[in-house]
Amino acid sequence: MKTEIRELLEKVRNQEISVEEAELILKKAPFEDLGYAKVDFHRNLRQGEPEVIYGAGKTAEQMIGIVEAMKQRRVSPILITRLSEEKAKLIAEAHEDLTFFSHAKIGVVGEVPEPDGLGSVVVCTGGTSDIPVAEEAAITAEVYGNRVERLYDVGVAGLHRLLPHLETIMQAKVIIAIAGMEGALASVVGGMADCPVIAVPTSVGYGAAFDGLAALLSMMNSCASGVSVVNIDNGFGAGYMANMINHMS
Template sequence: MNTDIRKLLEGVSDGTVSIDDALLKLKTKPFEDIGYAKVDMHRKLRQGTAEVIYGAGKTPEQIIGIAETMLKNGQNTILITRLSAETASEIGKYHPLNYYKDARCGIIGPMPVPDGSGKVVVATGGTSDIPVAEEAALTAAVLGNEVVRLYDVGVAGLHRILAHLDDIMSASVIIAIAGMEGALASVIGGLADCPVIAVPTSVGYGASFNGLSALLSMLNSCASGVSVVNIDNGFGAGYLANMINHMNVRKES
């Protein structure tokens, strides 16, 4: 069961939350219609993670309005993905915003204290994959995970990843990010005893087809326990890693 709902019901059971307050919490409308967006207020209750704003294609005014609605309804930390520097500058005039240029992400509010069951390792084949990796790493961190970054550890110099076996072996989940032929995911998948999330990137020369080559390689990985998200989808990988890293937390709560 979702952790927030369980805590609410436990509060009713032990008397720290009144029945009326619990009813009010559950009856609050599930979304708020602000004209150009229907902001999902029950996402955290349903899925354990509040809504994230996808910034691409939205005007600064739209993002500001959505963020204000979230803040008004008690969301303390807001992640905005695929956010341009120009739009971030406009948002910053209305809300304190930390902008991460490489990741193209903005964060309103404080970073949470990590409460996952272990560490999320984010590894890249090369330096050119770092923008996608930073989107994944920031997403995982915003959702309450301790993140370890291993950058530029691709298979062209296999000794580089082998130098970090302690991090690989102690991870709860690993995000392997690579372009070109995408071999990093198979190598890590053959070393680790935890789930591996492969992220193909659009990095590479012509025959890489903007990430399609890496995507197909990762989908055909011979290593067991490797799942694959879409090309350049660092957010999706970070979100999935968060879910995996909080499975034991949900069972214990």
């Protein structure tokens, strides 16, 4: 959308179209009411990225319709989060350009652009069990044009696994630190990096982890400066925020 607006303004400046014609184009409805959803076509202009489809709770038929409406307005790529394999198969029958990442429960319709961010986004996890959330974050960042480096299973239970990657951590533009249990990884990484660290607590852990609440509170109480926290298991939110930071000029 940003590119389209810029091209439109260039045409006005070059007198290829009139001011009135440009005004008419901009007055087009900013959303389409499908009955079950109001698809927001101006979100890219306001926030920098198009609307994302949250798959949980939606039927495959509803998502097929939303994708079709977005395609008609030349939105690409289209991101679908929390997408089940069963619904992904049905959507793929209508939209063959869907790529489904089962581990992350993410669907991407259209081609992923080449990275154009300022630097790299590093996604690290405390353990292997955190990888599904990490992949949601990593793929989200990649879909929006970021180069992503993955450091998985580098938690504090074996700190020596993280130390060989100090150069990668120190050169990152943004770091996403994902951990369950007590969530200590975010503080450790935050104490090593000079860039923003986005902490993601996961619902991994035994009883007193309270489905990620312990990690959430631990990360919110981090003594490392520059650490912010998103909600439990919210890999998408972390990937989106990392993208915004990595594209700030």
